[in-house]
Amino acid sequence: MNIYGIMAIYKFEMARTFRTLMQSIASPVLSTSLYFIVFGTAIGSRMGEIDGVSYAAFIIPGLVMLSLLSESISNASFGIFFPKFSGTIYEVLSAPVSPFEIVAGYVGAAATKSVMLGLLILLTAKLFVDYTIVHPFWMLAFLVMTAVTFSLFGFIIGIWADDFQKLQVIPLMVITPLTFLGGAFYSINMLPEPWQTISLFNPVVYLVSGFRWAFYGVADVNVVLSLGMTTLFMVTCLVIISWIFRTGYRIRS
Amino acid sequence: MPHIIQVKDLNKTYDSGFTALRGVNLDIRRGEIFALLGPNGAGKTTLISIICGIARGSSGSVSADGFDIASDYRMARTKIGLVPQELTTDAFETVWATVNFSRGLFGKAPDKAYIEQILKQLSLWDKRHAKMRELSGGMKRRVMIAKALSHEPEILFLDEPTAGVDVELRKDMWEMVRQLRENGVTIILTTHYIEEAEEMADRIGVIRKGEIILVEEKQALMSKLGKKSLSLHLTEPLSEIPPTLSEFNLFLEEGGDYLRFEYESAQSDQVALLLSRMNESGIAIKDLNSSESSLEDIFVELVQEQ
Numbered sequence: 389m390n391i392y393g394i395m396a397i398y399k400f401e402m403a404r405t406f407r408t409l410m411q412s413i414a415s416p417v418l419s420t421s422l423y424f425i426v427f428g429t430a431i432g433s434r435m436g437e438i439d440g441v442s443y444a445a446f447i448i449p450g451l452v453m454l455s456l457l458s459e460s461i462s463n464a465s466f467g468i469f470f471p472k473f474s475g476t477i478y479e480v481l482s483a484p485v486s487p488f489e490i491v492a493g494y495v496g497a498a499a500t501k502s503v504m505l506g507l508l509i510l511l512t513a514k515l516f517v518d519y520t521i522v523h524p525f526w527m528l529a530f531l532v533m534t535a536v537t538f539s540l541f542g543f544i545i546g547i548w549a550d551d552f553q554k555l556q557v558i559p560l561m562v563i564t565p566l567t568f569l570g571g572a573f574y575s576i577n578m579l580p581e582p583w584q585t586i587s588l589f590n591p592v593v594y595l596v597s598g599f600r601w602a603f604y605g606v607a608d609v610n611v612v613l614s615l616g617m618t619t620l621f622m623v624t625c626l627v628i629i630s631w632i633f634r635t636g637y638r639i640r641s
Numbered sequence: 642m643p644h645i646i647q648v649k650d651l652n653k654t655y656d657s658g659f660t661a662l663r664g665v666n667l668d669i670r671r672g673e674i675f676a677l678l679g680p681n682g683a684g685k686t687t688l689i690s691i692i693c694g695i696a697r698g699s700s701g702s703v704s705a706d707g708f709d710i711a712s713d714y715r716m717a718r719t720k721i722g723l724v725p726q727e728l729t730t731d732a733f734e735t736v737w738a739t740v741n742f743s744r745g746l747f748g749k750a751p752d753k754a755y756i757e758q759i760l761k762q763l764s765l766w767d768k769r770h771a772k773m774r775e776l777s778g779g780m781k782r783r784v785m786i787a788k789a790l791s792h793e794p795e796i797l798f799l800d801e802p803t804a805g806v807d808v809e810l811r812k813d814m815w816e817m818v819r820q821l822r823e824n825g826v827t828i829i830l831t832t833h834y835i836e837e838a839e840e841m842a843d844r845i846g847v848i849r850k851g852e853i854i855l856v857e858e859k860q861a862l863m864s865k866l867g868k869k870s871l872s873l874h875l876t877e878p879l880s881e882i883p884p885t886l887s888e889f890n891l892f893l894e895e896g897g898d899y900l901r902f903e904y905e906s907a908q909s910d911q912v913a914l915l916l917s918r919m920n921e922s923g924i925a926i927k928d929l930n931s932s933e934s935s936l937e938d939i940f941v942e943l944v945q946e947q
């Protein structure tokens with residue numbers, strides 16, 4: 389195991405994050421605050437409770453997930469796309485690091501950053517709403533699992549993308565709609581049929597629901613199912629990544 | 642002892658369908674400086690990329706210090722340092738950070754003293770806190786070399802190291818290459834500047850259209866393929882070459898004022914014979930001047946053949 393190799397990639401990626409601190413931290417915090425002001429305070433004050441939770445508190449897990457997904461994907465995809473684009477990837481390819489070590493470095497850093505951000509958003513939320521977390525351990529577990537899973541997914545996008553546009557297209561065209569329709573701002577039980585059933589095909593529903601269960605003990609779908617779906621998605625990403633390295637797809641000509 | 646690099650029947654066809662290497666066999670000796678010469682597009686970078694793990698061969702095998710580059714890639718890559726042809730650097734990283742990054746990536750524990758030594762050798766020490774984008778092209782090239790040396794490799798690949806580099810850096814670089822060889826590092830370089838190969842290399846390989854067409858000791862190559870030419874300034878111009886000298890490869894030049902004798906490096910005894918024959922025939926000379934073909938002439942001839 390090349391621990392120094394993993395550390396080198398990890399530190400390199402974290403340094404990149406801290407160099408662009410404003411972009412990396414400030415902008416998600418700012419946009420989350422805006423969501424709270426608009427949805428939590430302005431609109432929320434006119435909404436009833438959902439499952440016994442005030443609307444402002446209800447949207448917290450969804451908002452964290454919203455940022456977590458998009459940040460994980462954009463961090464991890466950019467992290468591997470950029471060296472590919474600039475050519476500096478030659479060094480990683482010529483180094484004695486295994487695919488696992490490469491992924492651990494890049495995805496580990498991207499996930500770390502997302503988790504830090506998720507926690508920061510939770511702290512920011514405290515300024516607007518008073519909430520308590522019923523299952524803190526599971527909250528953290530979902531946070532970390534989601535960050536890792538979507539960083540893996542971002543890594544795949546970063547390998548696949550051969551221009552900047554492709555890098556943006558999946559987060560923009562797929563992830564954002566799925567998140568908005570994934571019950572971040574409402575319970576899917578509030579939807580009429582057939583939308584409620586259709587929603588069950590949206591993987592984000594399971595993430596948000598599980599995460600919200602960790603906060604308030606209430607969920608749209610069974611929490612075990614949430615956990616299962618998250619694991620399934622993670623395993624799928626791992627399988628794709630191992631295929632990428634086995635075939636050299638878009639990294640080794 | 643086995644060769645430090647062994648390339649066996651290596652073929653490479655890119656996804657585009659273009660075949661860049663055809664049945665390449667190449668053995669690099671431990672501790673030598675090997676120059677790989679070839680025109681643009683011959684496959685030099687492709688060959689190096691495969692040995693270093695950046696590209697994959699389509700068939701054939703490569704080993705570095707006895708380790709197969711595919712099945713034993715960790716051991717093989719640990720031995721190798723690469724300075725690629727393109728100057729690709731992380732614009733926002735400092736010199737110090739990027740060189741230490743390389744060392745870590747190659748699995749070596751941090752060693753500040755060693756990195757300091759390399760940076761000083763490459764006249765980069767004063768620039769260690771500078772960001773890569775603030776450096777000139779020559780300085781960047783030095784950083785690339787420092788990165789390649791950061792993990793103390795036993796084999797160093799330099800892909801066109803002096804393309805677009807000023808004279809001073811080129812001199813520094815040759816000095817450093819010699820130094821490295823003295824420390825036992827094997828060096829493989831590709832170059833367009835034939836004078837470099839001529840000056841530095843122990844052995845020379847010529848690659849053309851993906852095929853290695855020749856590998857030879859530099860000295861042997863130069864004497865085997867090199868042509869010499871002796872130019873004789875005659876006291877009296879000649880109108881034609883006298884029959885007594887017909888066995889020699891002679892040319893009359895400048896209206897008969899000069900007689901030029903062309904011969905292979907290996908047949909230098911011919912010169913004495915020619916001179917005594919001329920003496921016998923009563924042809925006097927004022928002056929003489931000899932020259933030999935450079936590696937460049939040899940190279941151009943080789944590559945243009947066929």
Ligand SMILES: Nc1ncnc2c1ncn2[C@@H]1O[C@H](COP(=O)(O)OP(=O)(O)O)[C@@H](O)[C@H]1O
Pocket residue numbers: 641655656657659660661679680681682683684685686687688
């Ligand atoms: N990724 C690639 N895909 C397709 N063809 C390539 C690729 N890389 C290089 N080639 C082709 O392979 C040939 C050899 O290239 P290269 O090894 O870079 O030559 P050299 O370094 O000797 O100039 C060239 O004709 C080049 O166009």
Ligand SMILES: [Mg+2]
Pocket residue numbers: 685686687726800801
């Ligand atoms: Mg080249």
